[in-house]
Amino acid sequence: xxxxxxxxxxxxxxxxxxxxxxxxxxxxxxxxxxxxxxxxxxxxxxxxxxxxxxxxxxxxxxxxxxxxxxxxxxxxxxxxxxxxxxxxxxxxxxxxxxxxxxxxxxxxxxxxxxxxxxxxxxxxxxxxxxxxxxxxxxxxxxxxxxxxxxxxxxx
Numbered sequence: 001x002x003x004x005x006x007x008x009x010x011x012x013x014x015x016x017x018x019x020x021x022x023x024x025x026x027x028x029x030x031x032x033x034x035x036x037x038x039x040x041x042x043x044x045x046x047x048x049x050x051x052x053x054x055x056x057x058x059x060x061x062x063x064x065x066x067x068x069x070x071x072x073x074x075x076x077x078x079x080x081x082x083x084x085x086x087x088x089x090x091x092x093x094x095x096x097x098x099x100x101x102x103x104x105x106x107x108x109x110x111x112x113x114x115x116x117x118x119x120x121x122x123x124x125x126x127x128x129x130x131x132x133x134x135x136x137x138x139x140x141x142x143x144x145x146x147x148x149x150x151x152x153x154x155x
Contacts, residue, residue, distance in 0.1 A: 036142040037090065037097060043132075044148055045088040047125040048101045051118045052083035065128065068120035072113055082106035083114065086153070096138070097146035104155040111152040119150040 051069060054061075058078040060070045086102040101122070105114060123139065126132040126148075131141060138145045 036144045040097065040099060040132075040141050040144060040146055041088055041090060043126055043130050044099050044101060044122060045085060047122040048085045048088065048103070048118060048150070050125065051121045052085055052103065055083050055114075055117075056080040065124055066121075068117045068124065072109070072117040075113065076107070076109055079107065081109040081114070082155070083118075084155075095145070097144055099146055099148045101148065101150045103150060103152045105152055106155055111154065114152040115150040118152075119148060122148050122150070 054066065054069055055073060055076075058073060058076070058080050060066070060073050060078075083103055083105045086104045088099065088101050091098045091100065101118070103114065103118060105111070126139065126141075127134060133140050135145070138147055140146070
């Protein structure tokens with residue numbers, strides 16, 4: 001009788017372990033996908049904030065990472081446009097994550113020029129420091145493919 005109860009206990013332990021492992025296998029990919037999206041949003045917001053801070057200083061620093069922003073600073077005659085990050089959000093469509101950055105600015109700057117310069121800086125920053133790669137015209141981090149759009153509005 002003693003060996004039958006041990007066998008039953010062993011089977012019960014195996015069954016419970018199987019349920020736990022199956023649950024982990026089902027939940028983990030979902031969690032990691034959400035974690036990747038949160039990381040992307042955080043890094044895009046950080047890069048956009050860095051770009052605005054750099055533009056607002058009105059000082060040109062040599063280096064390839066700042067090249068997209070330097071021409072904008074020179075066009076502004078080294079004055080601050082009062083650029084701030086108003087918001088960063090995401091939209092998902094057919095497996096693609098669209099990250100939208102909204103900037104607010106004052107001063108004599110063309111919104112389209114600001115959008116292009118900041119978008120180029122964000123992409124360069126993500127690719128150089130954060131493990132983001134470019135694949136088929138899209139950016140990719142982990143299992144998430146995404147693109148970044150920047151919208152500049154006068155404040």
